[in-house]
Every structure is written in C-alpha cells, then in structure tokens.
Amino acid sequence: MASKDRPLSRIELLQGTLDLIILQTLRWGPRHGYGITQLIRAGSKDALQVDTGSLYPALHRLERQKFVAAEWQTSENKQRVRVYRLTDRGRKQLAAERSRWDQISEAIAGLMKPQPEPES
C-alpha cells in the first residue's frame, strides 16, 4: 500500500518497470533481496530507491511466473539467505521487455525533444 508521505525526491516506478529493473539486476548473477535493493540504489546513483513493500511482492510474483528461481544459501556471514537467479525464461522475458523499453524510451525522448518546425 502506498503511503502518502513518501519523499518527493524518490522516483515512482511504474508497474512492470520494477520487474524489468529486477531482471536486469539479476543479469549479473544471483542475488538476495537486500542485495538487489543495494545494487539498484548504487546502479542508479541513489536516484532509484526500491520500496521493499514493492520489491518482495515483485520477486515472489516473478518467481510464480518462473522468470526467476529462488533457493536458500548461506551467506558469508553464516546467514541463511534466499537467493534469486534469472531463469532462461526470465532471460527471454528480459530481452523482450528491454526492446519494448527501448522503443518506449525512444518515443518518450522524441516527445521531450521536439523536432524543429518544418519550414513553410
């Protein structure tokens, strides 16, 4: 549930965008949930901060869709952690989502950078 007092600086993530970011993050190797938040924050230079309230539901949703697989591992701190890795199906999904993302961002970029008026 979204809370009303969220910091303004944080970028709201569209549904689906988070899934894409998670899949993209897992491309570099299996990670646990905390590791994914850290990686997203670092990768976006602190601009993107993933709400844990969205992360875990998203991870479990992706797992149910079989885009990621999870298994329990023991971390370097001797702690049991649930590690997610990208499945083949997830890889294909990522490729598809990426090309769609590229199209959208190109389109949006085009809109944001207006073409010069055609000369009459």
Added chain:
Amino acid sequence: MIWPWRRRRREAELDEEIQGHLAMAARDREAAGESPTEAGYAARREFGNATLVKEVTRQMWGGVWLDHLRQDLRQAVRSALRAPGFTAMVVATLALGLGATAAMFGVLDRLLLRAPIGVGDPEQVARLFVQEAREGRPGLQLRSSYLYQELRFFDGADSTVSVAFWGSSGTAPLKDDVGTLDAQVTMVTGGYFQVLRVPMAVGRPLLPTDDSASSPPAAVVSYALWRNRYGATPAVLGKVVYLKGRAYTVVGVAPRGFSGLSNTAVDLWVPVSIAADDVLGPMLHNPMVRLYAFYAAARLRPGTPRPRIVGALTLAVRRHLPPPLTTKYGPVEAEPTVVLGSIIPGREQVELGHVGESLRLSLLVGAVALIVCLIAIANVANLLLLRAVARKRETGIRLALGVSRWRLVRSVLVESLLLAFVGAAVAAWVASVGGEILRKLIVREDWSAPLVGARVFGFVALIAFVVGTVTGLVPAALGARADVVASLRSGVRLSTWRRSIVRSLLTVGQAALTLVLLAGFGLFARSVYRAQQVDFGVDMQHLLLASLGGGDAKASPVNPEDVLARVRRLPGVRAAAAARTAIPIFSYGVRYLRAEGVASLSNSTAGGGPFFSAIGPGYLEAAGLHLLRGRFFAAGEFVAPPMVALVSSEMARRLWPGAEAIGKCLFIQLSVGQPPPCTSIVGIVGSVRQGVSEPPLMQYYVPLRHEGEAYVEIVVRTSGDPERLVAPLTAELKRLLPDLPDGAVHSAPSIMASHFRAWRLGTTLFAIFGGLALLIAMVGLYSVVAFDGARRTPEFGIRIALGARGWSVARLLIGQGARYGLAGLVVGLALVFALGRLVAPQLFQTSAHDPLILGGVAALLLVAILAACIVPAWTAARADPREALQAE
C-alpha cells in the same frame, strides 16, 4: 497457487527472508558507524510495515481467496466458540425453524408432488374421470369412480390406450398356514400391473389371463406382507392363501412401497372376475347398489394427442351411459365426457379443482411450518444484528488497521454462513426425526422410501444459504457503513441503536406470527372440545364391538348368548348384548320398508336411512342408548310374535311429525315374496349419529332372534377405556371361535378417531409449531431486551446514583418489551382476522374469530413476553452505579 499444507512453511520462509533483509541492512548501517540499536531501528523504519509487506507478498503466491476464506473461517469458528451461548441460540433456532420446515417439505413433496412409488413411466399414466349430470345435483359432476357394471366401458375404445381398474381396498380376513389376518385387499382388473408398469419384486404380476372366472385364482402380495409374514423368501410363490373361503395361489410380490395410485397400504391384490362374487355377493349385479367403487387409470401411448384419446374414451363411455337427463334443476345439455387427471396427487387436485382433505391439511401445515421458519430467520437476523452493534468497536479497530470494507463484509458473511450451515446440519437431523413424526400424524402409512432424502437435504442447504446470506448481509452492511473515528471514540454507547427500525420490525413480526400460530392452536383445541361434546346417542366413549363370524356372510357357529355369558364375566365389562347392524359407525343395514301413513319413504330419507337394526336383550344398557318413551321388548318378543319395533326419535319426528309414533305400523320386507306383516312401534329411543358433523339418523330396531342365518355382533360397554379391553376380549372370543380374525374387535373411540383426526392433528401441529414459535420469539425478545439493558448499564447506573429506585429502572426495560409485545399483538390479531377465512372450514362449531380463544392466546403471548423481560430487567434494577460508571 500454494496449497494450504505448504503454506505454513512458505510463510516461515518469508519471515526468515525479511528478517535476513533487516539483519543485513542493520549490519551495513553499523559498518557505517551507527550504534547497533539505532541501526536496527533505522533498518526497520526504512523497510516499512513488515506485516503489510508480507501480506502483499503472500498475495503474489496466488490462491489468496482461499487463504482469506481460511482466515475468515478460522475467525468465524473462533468467535463462535468464544460466545457459546450466542452460537447455541442461533444454531438451535435455525435447527428448529429449518428442521420443521424441511420435515414439512419432505412430507408435502412425497404426498403431493411425486408420482406414486412403483409406477413405471408415470408421465404416461392418467386417471380417468367422467364428467356427467347426476340426478338431484345441479350442473355437471366429476365422477372418479365406476361401478362393477362399468368395468368393460373402455374395452376396445382406442388402440393407443390401455385401461385398468382397481377397487377401493377393504379389510377382509386372510387365512394361510400361519393363521388369520385382517388384510387390506384390492380387486384389480387383469391389466392393472401392466398398465402401471409395476416392476415386481418377485414372481410375476397378475395378467389379463388371470382375470377370468374360469382361471385358477391368483394373487399378488405386498412387499410388506411378504417380508413381515412370509420371511421375504422366494418360496412365497405358489403359497396358497384363503380369502372368503376361496384359495388363491400367490404368483408375485409387488415392489417395495407400492400401494397403487393411493397412499393407503394394500396387502393383497386379486383379480376382480374371481373375487367380486365373494366380496360383493348378490349386491354385485344390483345396479341400485353403489356401495363398492372402482377407479380407473390409463396408459397413453406417448405421442398420441390427448384430445384424440379423450375423444375415443368419451365415445366409449357414451355408448354405455344413459343419455343426458333432465334434473330437477333444469335440463343438462352436455353428454358424459371423459376427463384425464394426473396421477401426481397435488397436480391432480389442482387440475380438477377439488382440493382434498389431505392436501388442504398439508398446505395448512406447510404454511404453519413456513411461519415458524420465518420467525426463526427473523430471530437469527436479530441476533446477528445485535452482535454487529456490540462489535462496533471491534469493527472500527479492524477498519483502522486497514482491513478493506469488502473484506469486512465477507468475513461477516462467512460467519453467518458458517452458523447457518451448522444450523442446517442439525436441522437435517431434526428434519429426519420430525418428518417421521409428521408422517405418522398426517398419513399414518408406512412408506418404505425414506422421507427425508436428497431433495430435502438440498432444500435445507438452499434455505441455509439464503438465510446465511440474508441474515449476514444486514449486519455486514451495517459494519461496512461504520464510521471509523466515531465508533472508536464512542464504542457501543453512542451507536445507532435507537434508529434501528429493522430490529424493531423483526421483533414485532416474530410476536405477531407467534400469535397467529397460538391462535391456530386455540381454535383447533376448541374444535376438538366441541366435537367431543357432540351427543352421539350412544355411549361412544365406552363402546366395543366384536363381529362374530368374522364378516363372512356365514352362520356363526355358536349361540351368541353363550358368548355373552363369558364376555360379561370379563373385568371392566359393564354390559354386553348381541345385535346386528345396530351402531351405524361399525356396520349398517337397510331393508325395504314401508311405514303406516307415509306415502313414500324416499322423500324423507335424505341423510341416509331409515337403518335396520336387530338387537338382543340388554342392548339399551350395553349401548348406552336411552329409551325416551314407551317400552323395551318383552322377553317373549325375542322368540315369538307379536312383531314389535323401536324407532329413533329422529325417525318418529320426521315420519309422523306432530303425531304419536307409538302404535304405528312398520312393514319390513324380511323375505322375498310375502307381503310383510305389521310390526308395531312400542317405544322411542335416542337417535344415533354416524359422525360429529352428521345429522341424527333415522333408525328402527327389532328384536334379534338367533336363527343362525347371518352374522352377529356383540356390543360391549366398558367402565374404563375400551381400548384396553380389545386384547382380552379378542382372546376370550377366540377360545370359543378359533377362526376369529385378529382384527374382529373394534373400539368406538378408535373408529371415531378418524372423525376427530383433522382437529386433533391441527391441534397437535399448532401446539408443536406454536410452542416452538413462542420459544423462539421469547429467546429473540430476551436477547433484544438483555442487550439493550447491557448497553444502557451506564445510564441505569447514573439513574440509580441520582436516586432512582431499582423498579423504575426495570420498568424501562419491561416497558420496552411490552411495547414490542403490544405491537406484535395488534399486527398478529390483524393477521388472524385476515387468515381466519382460510382456516374456518377446518374448524368444528368454532368461529375463527372466537373472542375467548383470541383473548386467551393474546394474554398468553403477553405473559410470555413479560417473562422474557424479567431477567434483563432484574439485572438492570440491580445495576451498581460505581461499577457502571467505572466501566467507561
């Protein structure tokens, strides 16, 4: 989706995953220099509402609805167990209300809505009626019965229909190697079993070839007789049974529960061509005697249009029946017409527009059961409403914690549905027990098929679902509408209690419907009382009658006086006498009769009679018949002339109005040929009635002479309940007459019971259902008043603290109950007046608006209502001001 059994582990894993996340976040913060405590807090703060995260994550697993349902169910079970009194009240109310209705539904279903058991392809079978003009009646009459002479009416009428006849079943002594038994015997035509397509349990059905005077006598026995008397062995085939002195060979056993097209049990079916002479004797060929009726049914070949069949059958009937006649009400144009009727009793009665006693009673009882069901539903709805109000604070807290309103509504619904279905489960049990009781009360026949089957359980489940939904929706809506802040701030105290019109309507409605049922009880009880006050002319409460010779038209082998001498010595016997056809509820006799100064008796015989009776010495004392004037027979008159007679006061009044009957002559045709001599009237006795609503009879009595020609009855007057003497008297008689069948002795009250049955049944049913309703309504009112009392405890505390007396506080609550009660009374009385017209035909000499009865039951209801208020009022009166105020 994740199945429930894997869910627990999965939840533990999710917990661990999130704990791990928090631990790692805290460690990172510690590494950055924060203190361990601070790091822990900060990590948790950053994470947010862990419970909510878990909740949302769990939803991703799928099957959330199942999960929620499970939670709701668990919560419902918990809250049901937390308030066992409340739960028991709801379940018991529903079990009684639903159970009573379901039992009634079972009986009605079986009685009215289904084809008779054992009839194959029942939709192709139709009853055959004849619509015709009848002498002495206006317009056209629908006739269901046929005479013996009419059994050949439909032969060869149409190739697409086959017609079968069966007689009304009668009791006859059946002899076999075991002994003698009074069996219900039905005569049928040869095609009967084939037309009805009865699948035989053992052996073969009767066939057309059996139905001929020259065929070897064959019989089919019922499943019940086969099982109870012949040990359910196939060896029954070929067994010989004796009926009226003729030997029949058993050729088959009817299927279980088969009793033809009526609900009356039958033990034996015999071909009419063989049995009719034995059963009906010389009456058989006398067209004037219409004592024995046959009924007809036809199997129609599917696809044949009905008008064609009706046309063919009508043509056949018109060939035989006399042309249309002119009645004294004017000429009747229409010729006789055949009418097809359904074999499903309820449908037939509706189609033909004549509603029988059983249907009317069943509908009455059905309506009564429905009323109880409504009361129960109202009560449950009320109880759930009360709880919803009591839970306002809890609801507020749940809403504040973020429960969606839909979820809230659903959880309330799950609760009420759970209660409804537990109630329904108990109701199913109540229905099977109650259905058995109702069956015995209403039909008194042993149906082999269980009464409460899948259809009834389906019905209960359906009603439970409706009840659960309806009774749950109102409180649910109330809860969902709740204002979070207001309910948290004020709790129950400032809730919307006062504004609930629904609750008041439910309470008043219960009281009103209860009054209707109680009034029904009162009216029927008064009918029974009135019926018992009827003067039957004889001492009906203490009479026993034994027919010697067992109904066979054969000489009784012993002198009745020898039998009487032994009978009079039995303890409990006040008097005994021999007679023949003396009391017209047991048997009656008719002779061709002329009376002095009366041109034609037929003008005076409306209502039956005059009936012939022969009575032995001591008869007046034995029957309790009063000699009004004149004298009884002298001892010599029992053996030799002069010929003398007694007449009933009704006969004297109607044949010789205003004149003295004593001394007049009766001419009784006792034997063919000779002109009868004058039998002079020597005395006038009371008039006997055949039933409570029958007029007094014209009847005349002559001395009984033992000539060994016909069968004799023994009339016994007992000092106590005659039913208790049936067995000893039978045993005593059997010592002299070993061939006497078991059912030879009847008590008058047991025969008259059928006359009282409708009112007794009405009384019993209204007593049961009215009592049930009263109990439920009292519980309902009690809970409303008790709840109100509990809610107003602080107010009462303040009142008492300010000096109010306990009584004046109690009066507030009693007054509230009384207001509900009075409103219920007014509505209920209005209902009684509106419904009175419907119930009036069922009553006996009792007005449906009898002020005494209505006043009585109204008082009863008021007392019950006040009684329901006493405990809450007493509690309120003792409210401790300190405790009450501290509770806030």
